Amino acid sequence: MSSRIFSAMALLLFLHAAEAQVAQVSEVQIGSDIPEDWQQTASDRDFVKREVMIPMRDGVKLHTVIVIPQGSAAAPMLLERTPYGASSFLSGNSTRLRDRLLPGDRIWADNGYILVAQDMRGKYGSEGAYVMTRPPIGPLNPTTTDDTTDAYDTIDWLVKNVPESNARVGMIGSSYDGWAVVMALLHPHPAMRVAAPESPMIDGWMGDDWFQYGAFRQKMFDYFAKQTSAKGEGESIPRKGRDDYQEMLDAGSAGAYAVAHGIDRLPWWQRLSTHPSYDALWQGQALDKIIAAHPSSVPTLWLQGLWDQEDIYGAVHCWEALKAKGMAASNHLAMGPWNHSQINGRADALGPLKWSGDTADYFRREVLLPFFDTYLRDRKPSHPTPHVIIYNPAEDQWERFTDWPGASPDQLTPMYLQPDRGLARSRPASGRDSYVSDPRKPVPFEPLPVRMGDHASWSTWLLQDQRFVSTRPDVLSYQTPILDAAVRIQGAPFADIFLSTTGSDTDVVVKIIDVYPSNDTDAPELSGYQLPISLAIFRGRYRRSFEHPTAIPSGAVQEYRFRLPTVNYTFVPGHRIMVQLQSSLFPLYDRNPQTYVPNIFFAKPGDYRPATVSIEHGMQGMSAVLLPIVPSSTAIHE
Template sequence: MPSMVRAAAALLLLLSTAHAQVAPVDPVQRGSDIPKAWHEPARDEDFVRREVMIPMRDGVKLHTVIVIPRGATGAPMLLERTPYDASSFVSGNGARLRDRLLPGDRVWADNGYILVAQDVRGKYGSEGTYVMTRPPIGPLNPAKTDDTTDGYDTIDWLVKHVPEGNGRVGMIGSSYDGWAVVMALLHPHPALKVAAPESPMIDGWMGDDWFQYGAFRQKMFDYVVEQTSAKGKGRAVPRTGRDDYQEMLDAGSAGAYAARHGIDRLPWWRRLSSHPAYDALWQGQALDRLVAAHPSSVPTMWVQGLWDQEDIYGAVHSWEALKAKGMAATNHLAMGPWYHSQVNGRADALGPLRWSGDTAAWFRSEVLLPFFDTYLRDRKPARPTPHVIIYNPAEDRWERFADWPGAGPDELTPMYLQPEGDLARALPDAGRDSYVSDPAKPVPFEPLPIRMGDHASWSTWLVQDQRFVSTRPDVMSYQTPILEAPVHVQGAPVADIFMSTTGSDADVVVKIVDVYPASNADAPELSGYQLPVSLAMFRGRYRKSFEHPSAIDPGVVQEYRFRLPTINYTFKPGHRLMVQVQSSLFPLYDRNPQTYVPNIFFAQPHDYRPATVTIEHGKQGPSAVLLPIVPSSTAIAP
C-alpha cells in the first residue's frame, strides 16, 4: 500500500511540473498563426544536404543538390544530371538517408558515396533556356555551351568545392539522364573516372524514344507536353475518354492530334514534325556516332533492358560503335530482363515472368558498385568486371561473355517463312500469303482499352501475350514444329521480308516469339503463352534510304531488311519458335496512310486507304528472319 501512495504522489508531481512548464496562452486570437521565424529542432540525421547554384562558363547557374554522409572524408562523388527535378531524388523526412532514396540510389548511400543531382539548363531550379536533348556545339547548336561543357564545368566545381570528396567523380543516369552521361563523355573532365549510361537516349530516330525506323512513337505526345510546356513538370495531354486507341484513331494523323491538343504550338513538336526523315537534325544528334568519333578513355558500362519499351536502341549500339573503334577494353555491356529504367527499381518479375531473385538489386550490388569502386576508390573487385553480362530469361540466369555476339553478322541462320504458316531453315520452292491492312482498323500493340499513361501496362507491353492478335486476319504467324532440342540465340536478329502492296507506302512489323507448351503445370498462366522476345517496326518509305524516302511501286515486290533488338535467349525443347508479321502497331506508333505523302505527320483523311499486302516465299522472295544461332551457349561458366 505505501508503494501505491508513493507512485500516486510521483505522478501528481510529474503532472504539476509539466503544467508549470507550459506558459499560459491568451485565448484571444491576434495576428497570424504562422510566425515570422520558426526552425525545426535539429535532428540526428546521418547526412548533410546542401543546395548550391553552380556557375557555368557563360555565367548561367545550375541548381545542384549535394548529399554527403555525415562525417565523410575522402568519399567518391556520384553525379546525375536530370531534367526531372534534382530536388526530388531525396524525398520524405526520414533521418536516415537510405530511407529517403529510391531503390537504385540506396546502394550508393550504403557505401558512403556523396550523391549529387543537378537540374539541366532551363529546368526546375536551374537558370538558362531549356532545349530538348540540346545538340552538341556545332551546326545544330551555335552557342558556346552544351551538356558536354555543363557536365565538365559541374565536375570542375565539385572537385574544388566539396572538401569531403576524394577528387574523383562518377556519372550515372537512366534515359534522359543517361543521355547527359554520354554527352559528358564527349569531352570528359579529368576527374570523371567512371560512367554508366543506363538506357540512354542515343538516336531518337532509329529506335530511342521518338521514332523506330521512321515510325513516330505517339506515346511521346505526353512527354513533349510534360517537358516543354513548363519549366517544372507540365501535365500530360488531357483525354476525353479512357481508350487512347479510339481517341487517336478519331483524331486522324499525329499532326491532327497535336493540333487538337495545342501541342502544335510547342517549339520541339514543330521541329520534330518538320523532320520526319533521318536528316541533319537526327544525324547530328546520334550519339553512337559521336562517341565513336570522339572516344573517351573513361571506363564505361552501357546498361540496357532486354524489354525496354522506350530506349532499347542506344546503349548496345554505342557499345558496338566503340568496340568497332578498338575501345572494347574500357567499355562494358550489361543487359538485364528489365523494362525501361527497371535497373533502378525492383526487378524480380516482368509482367507474368518471374525470376529467381531481384535481378536489378543483384546487378547494382555485385556488378555496378564494384565497377565504380574500382575507379573511384582503387578497390579491386572480388571478380573482374565482365566484358559483357546479359541475362538469359529462358534459363533465368546471368551469363558472362568474353565477346559478343556469339554469332556475328556473317553467321546468321535464316529461318524462312513457309506456306501454311510454317517456319523452317529450308527455303521453300515458292508461295505467298496475303492480308488486307486497313488503317481504319490498325493492329493494337496491347489489348483494348489502351491507356498509355498507365505505368503497369505501358512498362510491360513488350512481354504481352501475342495471342490477343494472332487470330486477326491481318497478322501473319509462322512457327516451327515443337522443338526437340534447345535453340540458343545470342545477338541481334535481322528481319528480311520480301513483299508487295497495292498501296504506295507501307509499314512492316516483325516479332520473334517464344510459344510456350500448351500445358505448364508449374506456371499455368504461361500455358500456350506467346512471348515476344524481339520486335521492331520499319517504315517502308525508308527501305532504300533513311534520309531520302521514296514511294513504293504498287504490286512490285520490295525487300525490307532491318535489325531487331538484341537478345540472349534459349528456345527450349517443347516450345516453338514463331515469327509474326503485320503492318501496324497502334496507337503506340502512328498509322501509315499507305498512300505516299510528303510528310505522314500531316496526312489527310482521304490519304488513309486499305491495301493488300503480299508476303513472298521461296527463291523469288525468300522472306526470313535471320537469327544469331549458336550451337551451344558461348557464356563463360560462372
C-alpha cells in the same frame, strides 16, 4: 448623463484596456514571419544536404543538390544530371538517408557515396533556356555551351568545393539522365573516373523514344506536354474517354492530334514534325556515331533492358560503335531482364515472368558498385568486371562473355517462312500469303482499351501475350514444329522480308516469339503463351534510304531488311519459334496512310486507304528472320 458623455467614457475605458493588453506582449512582430536563413534542427540526421547554384562558363547557374553522409571524408561523388527535378531524388522526412532514397540509390548511401543531383539548364531550379536533348556544340548548336560543357563545369566546381570528397566523380543516370552521361563522355573532366549510362537516349530517330525506323511514337505526346510546356513538370494531355486507341484513331494523323491538343505550339514538336526523315537534324544528334568519333578513356558500363519499352536502342549501339573503334577494353555491356529503368528498382519479375531472385539488386551489388569502387576508391573487386554480362531469361541466369557478336546479318542463320505458315531453315520452293491492311482498323499494340498513361501495362507491353492479335486476318503467324532440341541465340536478329503492296507506302512489323507448350505444368499461367523476345517496326518508305524516302511501286516485290533488338535467349525443347508479321502497331506508333505523302505527320483523311499486302516466301523472295544461332554457349554462368 448625456449619451455623448457616456460614449466618450466607454471609448476611454476601451483604449485603456487595449493599452494594458499590448503591455502584456513582450514584442510586436512587424516584419515577415518567414525568416530568410532558417534551417530545421535535426541533430540526429545521418546526412547533410546542401543546395547550391553552380556557375557555368557563360554565367548561367544550375541548381544542384548535394547530399553528404554524416562524417564523410575522402568520399567519392556520384553525379546525376536530370531534367526531372534534382530535388525529387529525396522523398519523405526521415532522418536516415537510405529511407529517403529509391531502391537504386540506397546502395550508394549504404557505401558512403556523396550523391549529387543537378537540374539541367532551364528546368526546375536552374537558370537558362531548356532545349530538348540539346545538341552538341556545332551546326545544330551555335552557342558556346552544351551538356558536355555543363557537366565539365559542374564537376570542376564539385572537386574544388566539396571538401568531404576525394575529388573523384562518377556519373550515372537512366533514360534522359543516361543521355546526359554520354554527353559528358564526349569531353570528360579529368576528375570523371567512371560512368554508367542506363538505357540512354542515343538516337531518337532510329529507335530511342521518338521514332523507330521512322515510325513515330505517339506515346511521346504526353511527354512533350509534360516536359516542354512548363519549367517544372507540365500536365499530360487530357483525355475525353478512356481508350487512347479510339481517341487517336478519331483524331486522324499525328499532326491533327497535335493541333487538337495544342502540342503544335511547342517548339520541340515544330522541329520534330518538320523532320520526319533521318536528315541532318537527327544525324547530328546520333550519339553512338558522335562518341565513336570522340571516344574517351573513361571506364564505362553500358546498361540496357532486354524488354526496354522506351530506349532499347542506345546502349548496345554505343558499345558496338566503341568496340569497332578499338575501345573495348574500357567499355562494358550489361543487359538485364528489365523494362525501362527497372535496374533502379525491384526486378524479381517482369510481367508474367518470374526470376529466381531480384536481378537488379544482384547487379547493383555484384557488378555496378564494385565497378565504381574500382575507379573511385581504388578497391580491387573480388571478380573483374565482365566484358559483357547478359541475362538469359529462358534459363533464368546471368551469363558472362569475353566477347559478344556485333550485327552481321551475313553470319546469321535464316529461318524461312514456309507454306502453310511453317518456319524452318530449309528454303521454300514457292509461296505467298496476303492480307488486307486497313488504316481504319489498325492492329493494336496491346489489348483494348489502350491507356498509355497506365504504367503497369505500358511497362510490360513488350511482353504482352500475342494471342490477342494472332487470330486477326491482318496478322500472319509462322512457327516451327515443337522443338526437340534447344535453339540458342546470342546477338541481334535481322528481319529480311520480301513483300508487295497495292498501296504506295507501308509499315512492316516483325516479332520473334517464344511459344510455350499448350499445357505448361511448371507455369500454368504461361500455357500457350506467345512471348515476344524481339520486335520492331519499320517504315517502308525508308527501305532504300533513311534520309531520302521513296514511294513504293504498287504491286512490285520489295525487300525490307532491318535489325531487331539484341537478345540472349534459349528456345527450350517443347516450345516453338514463331514469327508474326503485320502492318501497324497502333496507337503506340502513328498509322501509315499506305498512300505515299511527303510528310505522314500531316496526312489527310483521304490519304488513309486499305491495301493488300503480300508476303513472299518463294521464287520472288524468300522472306526470313535471320537469327544469331550459336551451337553452344561460351558464357560463364552465374
